[in-house]
Amino acid sequence: MTTDIPKNYLPQEIEKKWYQFWLDRDYFHAKDRSNNPPFSIVIPPPNITGSLHTGHALDNTLQDTLIRWKRMQGYNTLWMPGTDHAGIVTELIMERALVEEGTSRQEIGREKFIDRMWQWKDESRGKIISQLQEIGSSCDWERERFTLDAGLSKAVRTAFVKLYDRGLIYRGDYMVNWCPNCQTAVSDLEVVPIEIEGNFYHIKYNVKNSDEFLVIATTRPETMLGDTAVAVHPEDERYKHLVGQTVILPILERELPIIADQYVDMDTGTGALKVTPAHDLNDYEIGKRHDLETINIFDDNGTLNENAGKEYVSLDRFDCRSKLIKDLQSQQLLLKVVDHLHAVGHHDRCDQIIEPYISPQWYVDVKPLAERAIEASKTGQITFIPDRETKRFHQWMEDILPWSISRQRWWGHRIPIWYCGDCQALTCTVDTPDQCSDCNSKNLKQDEDVLDTWFSSGLWPFSTMGWPENTELLKTFYPTSVLVTGWDILFFWVSRMIMLGLECMGHVPFNQVYLHGLVADEHGKKMSKSRGNTIDPVETIDKYGADAFRFAIVYSTIPLPYMPLPEYQIEAGRRFANKIWNASRFLLMNLEDYDPESSVEINPQLVDKWICSRFDTAVQSINEAFGQFRFSDAAHIIYEFMWHEFCDWYVEMIKQRLYYSDDPVAKYTAQTVAIDILDGTLRLLHPIMPFLTEEIWQQLPVKGESITISSYPEPNQDSKDAEAEMKMRVIMDVIEEIRSIRGEMNIPPSTEIEILIQAPNADTRQILETHLEENMRSFTKFMKVAIAEYQEKPKSAATAIIDDLIVYIPLSDVLDIDEEKKRLQKKLEKTRSELENVEKTLANKNFVERAPKQVIDQKYERKTKLESEQEKILLNLHMFD
């Protein structure tokens, strides 16, 4: 047999071709208006930080799968793509580059720095988009957006002004999480507590005009330079008498009041607490209660300022700590140092230790927005999948704190607030004002800060569709259908979109939120660069092909927080692709005389009816699985059907008709059904493996321009054929038993055997007589099959028992009698133990009285079958005696 179709599937040559084909035909472009129902997803915009990782591949594969599925179902689908400017992270990358060039952002200035950022954005964006295309993402590229685009910037200003006018945005001096490295405030969510092995430094504070002293235990001795009090618990007998007195702060010799406050825990440390209102959130609260002075001892970059005293000014905070410890030691004021394990906040973008720091910042009072968000979830306007995320969402929303939105950075949306140099009034408008809204002065200066990146991404579901204009696109696609993203950004992003969507649009931004797990390695450990267990998507696609990668991803997407994606799974994806390729190759090679236009009436045989029935079951379960976001299940079902039903059984069984049949209708029927099922299976699979399915589909004798816009299979009750499935079960059982004997008896496939079957039941006999022989030829070489109501057992034969059937395979001299005995003995044991269980159950009065009739009937049936089998096995075993 000759063919020009390669023996192995070679994805590299195929993927680019079809992606371009799809783009050229504009298949991914959504219509602004359509009679078809809408289905829309906005992409979680990747940060323009360089390139994509496996997490992105996962996220976008799932979105593409859903979009392609819905597109094929006839929906007007919009997958809105784009990228995020990602403020701080991207700036850090640029700053590193500048340092390498021997300069810095301060040196080149704000304007030039921003220019450089835009250049970087163009490069990075291009790389990201091409990677998204490599994995096959069917985004509507004509609508691609970037968070700093003019349109989106207008949306940001509009949203800001709206919130400001409602009084929900305010500015003030508060204690924030300050990153001395990035020199900006960061949000609570960006601070990750990391356990570190620190120390408790026990420091002696002498009481003024007394011989007494207090011992203070602290993990951060350098902050003592900003101490303005010492606090004890009001009921602490050890210290009660000292309250109201004064201690002398070591080194600076400042006088500090001893105060009593409920906050102090008597059992922690020494029970005496140094109070540094400027550098600790709790101390800040104590300070407010007791009207204490607030002394800031740090500069923006984490070095000590002049308030720290001459000895320490300009030192880095950790150098200061070391020096201070030495100085205290030399003055005998450091009593002891104890190991102490405690959690310290680190900035998740740069890993530096966060400093609590008082500074002027802008805030959104999100409490009222959060209440609406909770309401939207409780009333079912928005649902989370998996359901456990709903609770997480509620908990966080209920305890929400004001959102600090100003960042002391340059790359981002500058806050639309202008300060008047004359009357000090604030002007907040969407369009850049040319005069003060209060006194009309032209002496205006815009706020230097930019907004938190999440502020602009929070508007993404509608800013990308043209808001604040009331566009056709918004009317058609807002609220979007589903948001697909990792559970780790539920608070960062999803929650903000929900709040801002409700506020700006009056509706939730999406009806469903599917939160997938994070990609892990084969041992369930999260993939991370520091662990060195990452998989590079580009390399993976080069090596295995995009479809194999996608299949592995969908197959692995389980509803757990971490999902293993081992390399062997991607290999399995490649093998699956190759299997489909070859099955298709085989069918295509057998279509030389096939005329799809033929008027010949097909005449389906048992296997044809069977595969159609099985296909229908697959169609039904896959549609259900996708509808419930059970991605792994969908992939399993299609894999099982394609490989183990279509390839292993159906294709094998029709070989007879394709190769040897002299009945043209029989052959034509096999071709027609095979092509039909292959066509349907490819369409089922297309959302998961778009390239391979398109390549094959284009070669099939089926009508249509592209599988991408063909229809997705729907369940069809008419295809269900329980009788065909039952009959095929009998045939398959017999074939499997024969194969098992061949395997265990080591009979080479080339050896022809004789098969004798005893089938006392007339119906079963009929099935075997009609269908066995023709369907068995592809599976085993035999010279003769004899089916009868009763068969005399040949002298030395291997025996298989299936229900009331006995299959004999005479093996005159080759039969290993001991092996055969062992085989039967094993089967007997299995049958006997199960039979005992069934008998025990049926002997139980309570069972017979209370169990449903259906279950009881099943048990009786099972019992009959087992008894029949046992009896026959025993009979055959006795023949050896």
Add this chain to the structure above:
RNA sequence: GGGCGGAUAGCUCAGCUGGUUAGAGCGGCGGCUUUACAAGCCGUAGGUCACAGGUUCGACUCCUGUUCCGCCUACCA
């Protein structure tokens, strides 16, 4: 401190609202150059379903408790 999830074959996971013999992928072992596929085909071995109770005629499945593992959240210096 509060909350969530997990514990099933050597590894990673399925097993839905309790009901025949607990499955898959990968791996193991044995056999096949069968003309679609060795990235394949056939056969086969592995599990007292973490532990202890309870509900039930019946529990991997439901309930309670215990032990591990992972995660989220929280201001204990």
